[in-house]
Amino acid sequence: VNGKKKYSTKKRNGLVRASPAKLTAFARNLLQAWWTLALPTADASVIVAVSGGADSTALLLALDELIKTKRLSFQLIVAHLDHRLRKQSSDDARWVASLARELGYDRQLGRADVSKRAMKAGDNLEQAARRARYEFFAETAIHKRAEVVLTAHTMDDQAETVLLRLMRGSGADGLIGIETLRPFDSKSQLLLVRPLISWAKRSDTENYCRLRKIDFLADEMNQDERFARVRVRKRLLPLMQSFNPRIVEALTRTAELLRDDVAVLDRAADELLRAASDEMQKKRSETKSLSLNVNVLTAAPAAIRRRALRKWIAGGRGDLRRVEMAHLRGIEKLLEGGRGGRIAELPNGDLVMRRRGRLELRTRNG
Amino acid sequence: VNGKKKYSTKKRNGLVRASPAKLTAFARNLLQAWWTLALPTADASVIVAVSGGADSTALLLALDELIKTKRLSFQLIVAHLDHRLRKQSSDDARWVASLARELGYDRQLGRADVSKRAMKAGDNLEQAARRARYEFFAETAIHKRAEVVLTAHTMDDQAETVLLRLMRGSGADGLIGIETLRPFDSKSQLLLVRPLISWAKRSDTENYCRLRKIDFLADEMNQDERFARVRVRKRLLPLMQSFNPRIVEALTRTAELLRDDVAVLDRAADELLRAASDEMQKKRSETKSLSLNVNVLTAAPAAIRRRALRKWIAGGRGDLRRVEMAHLRGIEKLLEGGRGGRIAELPNGDLVMRRRGRLELRTRNG
Numbered sequence: 003v004n005g006k007k008k009y010s011t012k013k014r015n016g017l018v019r020a021s022p023a024k025l026t027a028f029a030r031n032l033l034q035a036w037w038t039l040a041l042p043t044a045d046a047s048v049i050v051a052v053s054g055g056a057d058s059t060a061l062l063l064a065l066d067e068l069i070k071t072k073r074l075s076f077q078l079i080v081a082h083l084d085h086r087l088r089k090q091s092s093d094d095a096r097w098v099a100s101l102a103r104e105l106g107y108d109r110q111l112g113r114a115d116v117s118k119r120a121m122k123a124g125d126n127l128e129q130a131a132r133r134a135r136y137e138f139f140a141e142t143a144i145h146k147r148a149e150v151v152l153t154a155h156t157m158d159d160q161a162e163t164v165l166l167r168l169m170r171g172s173g174a175d176g177l178i179g180i181e182t183l184r185p186f187d188s189k190s191q192l193l194l195v196r197p198l199i200s201w202a203k204r205s206d207t208e209n210y211c212r213l214r215k216i217d218f219l220a221d222e223m224n225q226d227e228r229f230a231r232v233r234v235r236k237r238l239l240p241l242m243q244s245f246n247p248r249i250v251e252a253l254t255r256t257a258e259l260l261r262d263d264v265a266v267l268d269r270a271a272d273e274l275l276r277a278a279s280d281e282m283q284k285k286r287s288e289t290k291s292l293s294l295n296v297n298v299l300t301a302a303p304a305a306i307r308r309r310a311l312r313k314w315i316a317g318g319r320g321d322l323r324r325v326e327m328a329h330l331r332g333i334e335k336l337l338e339g340g341r342g343g344r345i346a347e348l349p350n351g352d353l354v355m356r357r358r359g360r361l362e363l364r365t366r367n368g
Numbered sequence: 369v370n371g372k373k374k375y376s377t378k379k380r381n382g383l384v385r386a387s388p389a390k391l392t393a394f395a396r397n398l399l400q401a402w403w404t405l406a407l408p409t410a411d412a413s414v415i416v417a418v419s420g421g422a423d424s425t426a427l428l429l430a431l432d433e434l435i436k437t438k439r440l441s442f443q444l445i446v447a448h449l450d451h452r453l454r455k456q457s458s459d460d461a462r463w464v465a466s467l468a469r470e471l472g473y474d475r476q477l478g479r480a481d482v483s484k485r486a487m488k489a490g491d492n493l494e495q496a497a498r499r500a501r502y503e504f505f506a507e508t509a510i511h512k513r514a515e516v517v518l519t520a521h522t523m524d525d526q527a528e529t530v531l532l533r534l535m536r537g538s539g540a541d542g543l544i545g546i547e548t549l550r551p552f553d554s555k556s557q558l559l560l561v562r563p564l565i566s567w568a569k570r571s572d573t574e575n576y577c578r579l580r581k582i583d584f585l586a587d588e589m590n591q592d593e594r595f596a597r598v599r600v601r602k603r604l605l606p607l608m609q610s611f612n613p614r615i616v617e618a619l620t621r622t623a624e625l626l627r628d629d630v631a632v633l634d635r636a637a638d639e640l641l642r643a644a645s646d647e648m649q650k651k652r653s654e655t656k657s658l659s660l661n662v663n664v665l666t667a668a669p670a671a672i673r674r675r676a677l678r679k680w681i682a683g684g685r686g687d688l689r690r691v692e693m694a695h696l697r698g699i700e701k702l703l704e705g706g707r708g709g710r711i712a713e714l715p716n717g718d719l720v721m722r723r724r725g726r727l728e729l730r731t732r733n734g
Binding site for chain 1: 532534535536537538539540543596599600603604607608610611612615617618619621622625626628629631632633636669670671672674693
């Protein structure tokens with residue numbers, strides 16, 4: 003960077019911005035990602051999820067750097083959910099709240115009894131914690147009329163996710179890992195964005211916190227080797243690093259390449275779904291979800307058909323919880339005709355039936 | 369299996385076959401794979417590559433079991449290449465030859481100075497050995513007028529390959545791993561088939577050799593941790609097994625799912641290549657390889673375009689040796705127009721040029 007020309011301006015998307023020459027490298031990278039993702043730079047409400055760990059603290063501090071130096075100007079809201087999984091979790095919440103207050107941002111704190119929720123829903127603790135957290139962010143977003151929720155996932159999180167899914171035997175749709183930007187849910191306009199995931203490693207977030215002379219919280223759960231993710235971080239990734247020192251970058255690259263593939267296959271699946279359901283639009287009210295033409299499905303390649311079936315089930319049931327490859331194979335058997343049977347079971351008692359050349363989805367609550 | 373009904377017959381693909389009730393489980397599985405792959409059961413010459421290790425010895429023994437029990441009847445030829453990488457390699461060749469002779473099959477032995485070839489071609493030993501081996505199989509196939517070459521890759525080989533490619537940052541095309549059945553090369557009708565890869569684990573081949581009371585050779589290279597594949601086998605896979613005891617099956621499943629995806633994407637890439645080159649067919653003789661319409665390429669999704677470019681380069685140069693993602697990105701830059709430059713370099717001095725709205729490939733020997 004040329005130190006002499008600090009405040010040159012640059013026209014971009016119709017906005018005039020100061021050159022980021024005086025920013026820290028970390029904030030500069032975040033600003034670059036912000037531009038690439040075409041996120042709002044002003045006149046918006048943005049929620050940043052902060053646990054208090056190095057990653058989310060760094061994200062908050064870098065946003066603060068960009069706001070204080072006038073590169074970004076929007077209403078930033080710090081959201082923190084106390085999971086009540088550890089005794090000191092309310093201390094953590096207080097720590098995050100006080101950091102947000104010192105920096106001058108609105109803070110939204112929530113509490114959830116994650117253990118209880120996990121028991122109720124039959125989820126494991128990680129799943130239940132995640133679900134509670136994202137529900138809280140969605141509520142906060144509605145309450146604050148926010149357009150964007152930011153989480154501080156890094157390249158390391160991405161690499162861990164890719165490996166965890168690989169070890170479960172996932173296909174491309176799992177191996178694309180954590181998405182950079184996606185709708186928060188199917189109903190709202192809210193965006194869920196991970197502005198660090200394509201460029202920041204965990205070591206970067208830790209170094210940036212140190213540079214800013216701000217402590218971060220050490221989450222004990224991040225050390226607990228009963229969690230598969232922790233074992234991936236502490237054992238598997240270091241071993242893989244002995245094969246390729248840039249293993250995190252390699253796994254991130256694989257996820258990116260697969261994302262391009264999945265985009266194409268997903269579009270083809272949408273088209274197949276349209277082609278297989280078209281003529282039955284009028285029956286929608288009767289069967290709740292559309293029925294699908296068996297012949298159209300049978301003629302399609304397996305890779306497209308399976309994706310279309312997943313979308314169809316998700317549309318009819320609301321989600322794909324517990325739907326595994328085995329269930330899809332069961333539905334594919336129905337397509338084989340007389341010998342393939344007439345009914346395939348889905349988790350929770352939902353059924354897929356073959357009737358008069360079409361597949362019908364019968365949900366328990368449908 | 370019902371022991372009372374041993375010799376029931378079954379009509380399949382127009383052939384009448386004895387029930388495989390009396391076969392060992394290993395041979396029965398091989399026969400099932402043989403049928404699924406629609407391989408010739410009679411009136412053919414089939415080459416089986418035998419190193420003398422557990423996998424290839426088991427494959428040879430199981431083929432022998434199926435031939436001796438008249439489930440298969442074709443001319444089986446045992447091929448072994450002495451790589452001359454170890455002192456006792458000629459003993460191995462003699463061992464394989466004597467096993468083939470005892471069983472009553474034709475044997476074809478070859479020798480190659482793999483170290484020398486590796487030096488010459490700039491390959492590593494594994495690559496050079498592989499290349500020498502497959503050249504030898506192709507020559508043997510021509511000499512013996514064989515339709516099929518069999519290699520004894522197992523699910524474990526598949527899992528190792530998937531992991532090695534993953535650690536290099538491969539996309540789906542690498543992660544599909546070893547193919548079950550493919551043309552040996554672009555020129556011939558010869559098939560390269562791995563009849564064990566979808567069902568046999570290494571422990572199965574070892575157990576089957578023991579069951580048949582036949583020793584197998586222990587390849588020292590399989591213990592040498594200087595080879596990445598050996599470290600994957602001895603360190604990485606055991607660690608991953610602590611996450612998922614069926615890790616080999618999981619990785620194999622991922623490879624299979626990705627294979628379905630790649631089949632669809634590959635077909636789309638073939639279509640794109642046709643669409644982008646059509647009008648220039650007549651200029652073929654002048655430029656050696658076809659030129660491609662920039663606008664057609666630009667309009668295509670990245671996942672399809674990159675695959676089309678790889679096929680185009682492979683077609684023009686004969687192979688994709690040393691062509692990396694960075695080279696493809698270089699070519700994609702040419703598509704951006706004036707700012708993207710006019711020339712992209714490929715390994716070995718080949719060039720891709722943008723001229724009058726088309727991409728042209730200039731090979732050094734073209």
